[in-house]
Amino acid sequence: YYGEKTEQYSIVGGPQKELDYEKNGEVTTSFKGKSGVDLSGGFNRAAYAVAFSEPQILYSGAIGDGSRILYNRTPKERVEAVAPWLTIDGDAYPAVVDGRIKWIVDAYTTTNGYPYASRTTLGDTTADSLTDSQRAVVAQQNQVNYIRNSVKATVDAYDGTVDLYQWDTKDPVLKTWMKAFPDTVKPKGEIEPDLLAHLRYPQDMFKVQRELLTRYHVTDPEQFYTGSDAWQVPSDPTQKDGSAVPPYYLSLKMPGEQEQKFSLTTTFTPSGRPNLGAFMAVDADANSKGYGSIRLLRVTSTVQGPSQVQSELNSVPEVATFVRDLRGTDSEIDYGNLLTVPLDGGFLYVEPVYARGGAANYPLLKKVAVSYGGKPVFKDSLAEALNAVFGVEGAEPPPTTQPPTEPGDTTPQPPATGSA
Known part of the structure; x- marks a missing residue:
């Protein structure tokens, strides 16, 4: 009942049954959630008939006792309605948590009044070749110079329940909002392990960071002011509109690391040149001790972009x-x-x-x-x-049979394997 494409209102429950699925005929169901507004009374029906310019809401025989109207049905709309003081990430994603489908939404505390900080326009900074009206940041023209991923939100896909969880426990802006609206945001400790396993580093936050790093990776003052070492986010080469390449989630092992990590990655090219300038990855696994740690690989030789x-x-x-x-x-x-x-x-x-x-x-x-x-x-x-x-065509795979054993040898043998 709640998802990224449910942009219109829906009337559920009541005398009209809903098609659930087909199995030797139609199997029907009826909404059992508590969300929505009751349409049993004539006043509510008349009010929503006017609000949605649909007179059938007032006259239809399919609406009666138990009927409810659902609206604000996309995850972003619901989180913004519950906490309008948050800026919502452009990409909600679903996960199965305790047997229920829940939409996970990253939310930010932002301001444009932080002293001596560079401003950026979120709508422009977070746009790339995969951005559309569905994935765009809600506050398109929101100019900010302070942004923190302070809240992780969930929206139940069946009944629309919204839960807000504190993620950044040190953010003073979030602490202030929590004092102004007590009990709206749950403590970080209430995030259950089944949900924590699905949380990841947000894309829009990463896009803001990479855009700023195109200039602020420079530590030499003269180079900084001349812009001689500036980078740029490359255009997506698979598109013809010149839009920026999106960041990608990958499981990879960075140089010097001992194990693979679930990471969010991006590339940079030198300003005005097509060759590769740098590669950036952030530890995106919320269960990792290094969550949020960014590693930047600078390319010192000529590598194709x-x-x-x-x-x-x-x-x-x-x-x-x-x-x-x-x-x-x-x-x-x-x-x-x-x-x-x-x-x-x-x-x-x-x-x-x-x-x-x-x-x-x-x-x-x-x-x-x-x-x-x-x-x-x-x-x-x-x-x-x-x-x-890598020039290994035709390589012979190792033998698939187990090595022979001596009579009476009970030593466990390794299993047969295919190609290494």
């Missing part, structure tokens, strides 16, 4: 043949995310390629492009592409 890699991939003969053959079947190409991964002193680029067409018109994975050290390849699968780019 995203647009250069995309251009080089497009020039591979196999790509031209694939595009020509595909368009001959009345299908279109969809390029997936061009992912950048630091690997062994270099950077590995991986991009899936999809075909879309026909009656179904949904994307099907057809090819995978990989580039490493200036060597682009275009193959049918990720495994084939990685083998080709």
